[in-house]
Amino acid sequence: MEEERHTEAKIGAETGRGSSPRGPGCSLRHFACEQNLLSRPDGSASFLQGDTSVLAGVYGPAEVKVSKEIFNKATLEVILRPKIGLPGVAEKNRERLIRNTCEAVVLGTLHPRTSITVVLQVVSDAGSGAQLLACCLNAACMALVDAGVPMRALFCGVTCALDSDGTLVLDPTSKREKEARAVLTFALDNVERKLLMSSTKGLFSDAELQQCLAAAQAASQHVFRFYRESLQRRYSKS
Amino acid sequence: MAAGFKTVEPLEYYRRFLKENCRPDGRELGEFRTTTVNIGSISTADGSALVKLGNTTVICGVKAEFAAPPTDAPDKGYVVPNVDLPPLCSSRFRSGPPGEEAQVASQFIADVIENSQIIQKEDLCISPGKLAWVLYCDLICLDYDGNILDACTFALLAALKNVQLPEVTINGETALAEVNLKKKSYLNIRTHPVATSFAVFDDTLLIVDPTGEEEHLATGTLTIVMDEEGKLCCLHKPGGSGLTGAKLQDCMSRAVTRHKEVKKLMDEVIKSIKPK
Numbered sequence: 001m002e003e004e005r006h007t008e009a010k011i012g013a014e015t016g017r018g019s020s021p022r023g024p025g026c027s028l029r030h031f032a033c034e035q036n037l038l039s040r041p042d043g044s045a046s047f048l049q050g051d052t053s054v055l056a057g058v059y060g061p062a063e064v065k066v067s068k069e070i071f072n073k074a075t076l077e078v079i080l081r082p083k084i085g086l087p088g089v090a091e092k093n094r095e096r097l098i099r100n101t102c103e104a105v106v107l108g109t110l111h112p113r114t115s116i117t118v119v120l121q122v123v124s125d126a127g128s129g130a131q132l133l134a135c136c137l138n139a140a141c142m143a144l145v146d147a148g149v150p151m152r153a154l155f156c157g158v159t160c161a162l163d164s165d166g167t168l169v170l171d172p173t174s175k176r177e178k179e180a181r182a183v184l185t186f187a188l189d190n191v192e193r194k195l196l197m198s199s200t201k202g203l204f205s206d207a208e209l210q211q212c213l214a215a216a217q218a219a220s221q222h223v224f225r226f227y228r229e230s231l232q233r234r235y236s237k238s
Numbered sequence: 239m240a241a242g243f244k245t246v247e248p249l250e251y252y253r254r255f256l257k258e259n260c261r262p263d264g265r266e267l268g269e270f271r272t273t274t275v276n277i278g279s280i281s282t283a284d285g286s287a288l289v290k291l292g293n294t295t296v297i298c299g300v301k302a303e304f305a306a307p308p309t310d311a312p313d314k315g316y317v318v319p320n321v322d323l324p325p326l327c328s329s330r331f332r333s334g335p336p337g338e339e340a341q342v343a344s345q346f347i348a349d350v351i352e353n354s355q356i357i358q359k360e361d362l363c364i365s366p367g368k369l370a371w372v373l374y375c376d377l378i379c380l381d382y383d384g385n386i387l388d389a390c391t392f393a394l395l396a397a398l399k400n401v402q403l404p405e406v407t408i409n410g411e412t413a414l415a416e417v418n419l420k421k422k423s424y425l426n427i428r429t430h431p432v433a434t435s436f437a438v439f440d441d442t443l444l445i446v447d448p449t450g451e452e453e454h455l456a457t458g459t460l461t462i463v464m465d466e467e468g469k470l471c472c473l474h475k476p477g478g479s480g481l482t483g484a485k486l487q488d489c490m491s492r493a494v495t496r497h498k499e500v501k502k503l504m505d506e507v508i509k510s511i512k513p514k
Binding site for chain 2: 090206
């Protein structure tokens with residue numbers, strides 16, 4: 001009886017629908033998430049945001065090579081594969097950003113001398129760099145939750161763009177991103193909405209930074225509510 | 239006795255100093271190490287600079303070559319940075335293809351050049367669609383003692399200020415480029431981006447200009463690149479402990495003062511160069 005229910009939960013991959021396209025209350029585009037779609041990794045998730053989609057798989061805690069092992073905590077590894085071509089310096093940079101963000105939230109000390117590997121594959125990419133980073137962060141977080149890796153907080157990625165006249169646009173489309181004066185990507189945690197990671201492009205002033213950060217913190221509420229709803233739906237008995 | 243304690247419990251040893259608001263090398267939490275810069279030391283390069291931030295030493299050499307401009311931007315030249323962390327500078331680097339740290343640093347410098355518009359790429363164009371300058375900026379770390387990003391940014395800025403490009407004319411008849419080595423002019427440097435790096439300790443304390451040991455013990459890092467108008471070219475925070483908006487504000491004000499310090503040093507050095 002219990003086994004049946006367990007299998008049912010595994011087969012029925014949940015799809016969560018995000019908020020509606022740009023309304024006055026929420027300015028984030030439509031996003032969706034599916035968990036547990038791959039059979040081999042310990043956890044997997046697919047995150048779709050606007051026209052960017054990333055598939056994440058998590059293996060861990062698993063065995064680690066002696067050269068890479070850390071005696072008192074888990075070794076986190078992130079591998080990011082672009083949609084086309086071989087991974088280059090830009091991918092290495094994004095891997096480092098995602099890895100450091102995950103290291104800050106994952107309770108590595110509970111699994112010393114093990115490795116936790118997060119593999120991200122870009123499925124569709126509208127040609128935007130900042131949007132891709134935010135989508136990868138969200139996919140990585142959902143996959144870590146699906147794998148059952150202990151974390152002290154969840155995190156989400158939010159992008160904002162500043163136009164040449166100073167208007168702030170949250171979750172910009174790739175066209176707007178290309179025309180914007182500055183594009184900022186933040187990773188925020190859900191406990192205190194602190195800034196975990198930031199990656200910026202273009203010139204902006206200090207005041208604009210604080211404005212973007214406040215807007216991103218407000219937008220992250222929606223993403224975290226979406227996480228909660230999709231997980232509730234998945235684990236509810238009905 | 240202190241050395242033994244430091245080996246066994248490096249974090250505790252460090253915390254003892256932080257409680258007194260100072261660091262093992264005697265610096266305050268907001269103090270930078272002694273910065274020295276030497277411009278024009280490499281005679282075979284078109285521009286060069288050597289920057290020392292305490293023990294961290296980075297040398298930057300700029301070479302200018304010809305290339306065809308990109309097809310989608312026929313009036314622009316190229317600036318190609320490359321950061322190299324050889325096994326010479328620290329025992330943690332092995333010889334072979336560039337490791338992750340070097341690649342991240344190269345990407346960071348490329349972003350700073352792109353975001354701050356330090357050189358207008360249109361200035362590097364000689365003949366639209368046919369010929370343009372490409373500036374290869376090679377940054378090599380000679381001694382790694384933390385805060386590599388600040389040193390690299392400063393070295394790049396100083397080297398670019400030192401670059402002298404010869405005048406190039408396209409011969410109308412032969413359509414070949416003629417280089418006049420006697421007439422050289424400096425690059426038009428539009429902004430002066432200066433990087434300030436911080437390390438986060440125990441999720442709360444922020445210290446400026448971390449050394450190699452401090453970076454290893456830190457729970458997060460933050461680098462702010464600011465230009466002279468107080469505009470930010472880059473806010474690089476690769477994960478690590480969370481920061482509130484108020485803490486970011488403190489970092490901004492420190493970055494502004496650092497910019498002034500660096501600008502003053504740069505101007506002194508440029509003035510002291512004897513014209514060739």
